[in-house]
Amino acid sequence: xxxxxxxxxxxxxxxxxxxxxxxxxxxxxxxxxxxxxxxxxxxxxxxxxxxxxxxxxxxxxxxxxxxxxxxxxxxxxxxxxxxxxxxxxxxxxxxxxxxxxxxxxxxxxxxxxxxxxxxxxxxxxxxxxxxxxxxxxxxxxxxxxxxxxxxxxxxxxxxxxxxxxxxxxxxxxxxxxxxxxxxxxxxxxxxxxxxxxxxxxxxxxxxxxxxxxxxxxxxxxxxxxxxxxxxxxxxxxxxxxxxxxxxxxxxxxxxxxxxxxxxxxxxxxxxxxxxxxxxxxxxxxxxxxxxxxxxxxxxxxxxxxxxxxxxxxxxxxxxxxxxxxxxxxxxxxxxxxxxxxxxxxxxxxxxxxxxxxxxxxxxxxxxxxxxxxxxxxxxx
Numbered sequence: 592x593x594x595x596x597x598x599x600x601x602x603x604x605x606x607x608x609x610x611x612x613x614x615x616x617x618x619x620x621x622x623x624x625x626x627x628x629x630x631x632x633x634x635x636x637x638x639x640x641x642x643x644x645x646x647x648x649x650x651x652x653x654x655x656x657x658x659x660x661x662x663x664x665x666x667x668x669x670x671x672x673x674x675x676x677x678x679x680x681x682x683x684x685x686x687x688x689x690x691x692x693x694x695x696x697x698x699x700x701x702x703x704x705x706x707x708x709x710x711x712x713x714x715x716x717x718x719x720x721x722x723x724x725x726x727x728x729x730x731x732x733x734x735x736x737x738x739x740x741x742x743x744x745x746x747x748x749x750x751x752x753x754x755x756x757x758x759x760x761x762x763x764x765x766x767x768x769x770x771x772x773x774x775x776x777x778x779x780x781x782x783x784x785x786x787x788x789x790x791x792x793x794x795x796x797x798x799x800x801x802x803x804x805x806x807x808x809x810x811x812x813x814x815x816x817x818x819x820x821x822x823x824x825x826x827x828x829x830x831x832x833x834x835x836x837x838x839x840x841x842x843x844x845x846x847x848x849x850x851x852x853x854x855x856x857x858x859x860x861x862x863x864x865x866x867x868x869x870x871x872x873x874x875x876x877x878x879x880x881x882x883x884x885x886x887x888x889x890x891x892x893x894x895x896x897x898x899x900x901x902x903x904x905x906x907x908x909x910x911x912x913x914x915x916x917x918x919x920x921x922x923x924x925x926x927x928x929x930x931x932x933x934x935x936x937x938x939x940x941x942x943x944x945x946x947x948x949x950x951x952x953x954x955x956x957x958x959x960x961x962x963x964x965x966x967x968x969x970x971x
Contacts, residue, residue: 652960653913705754860876921934
């Protein structure tokens, strides 16, 4: 009798009425972070949430940050590549060691774009070489880029990655060339690698003389156009084929830490002023064609009790804006301890540390959004 009752309950369970296709359709709308949590429910849920088709369809958002740290616990300094979840809790969702890459590669993370990472690699065997690699930590695919003559001839350069899985499974790598040494020098030309053609294409800069791109700022791919922040209060743009060059005036003078980012479908300009009150301004490009910015958020952080544990020892503090929420991320100190990531919710005003301070100095924070779309070799 009890067995019959249990069977009846199973038959009457709402979940039992769902077909496999419907369950897959529902789970494909769940963010990847939630899928990882659901794996702990049972073995069947583990198998279901690990289905590659579900992961490919699930909406992706910011999952965490790669960063480089220097530990000073021992007599010798040790460089490490680490990852922290955006929640600040649990085991890292991604293996920061990138163990699927050849073990003899010395890897330096440079940039990320919608799930792909751009790395600067070096080898000492069988000969010393320096080259770039683009990889996908979620699928463990990677490709080594061919050498470029422009990089050899340049005195300095900036390298950025452009990838939009909604538009194509192919990516591009932008190499901004300068013939003067040092950071933030004038850009004289741009070379682009296309994964579709497997080749580099060079063009002289169409931004005019004295265009100095901020070497510490991230680039933004938006509607097929690359955007780069300059040190002279503007955002310069160029399309994927290096045919259309443009410039968008910044909403205000950029004499302090700033960042451009994409959030909720709009280009954003975030600035943390180096004034005594540490004024934070967040602007959104409301109309792209008229280049009209609107002030979305403005606050003086010093008087607020929520910020009493935060201190900014360095110059480059703003590291990311959340793609789907009103969250800003900073590289800062917390409660007087070492470097960590601090998040600020513009809606609630809540400030919290998501990367616990430790005995190391951290830098080069790179935001990461997982991507499970087809890799280049998977295409027909």
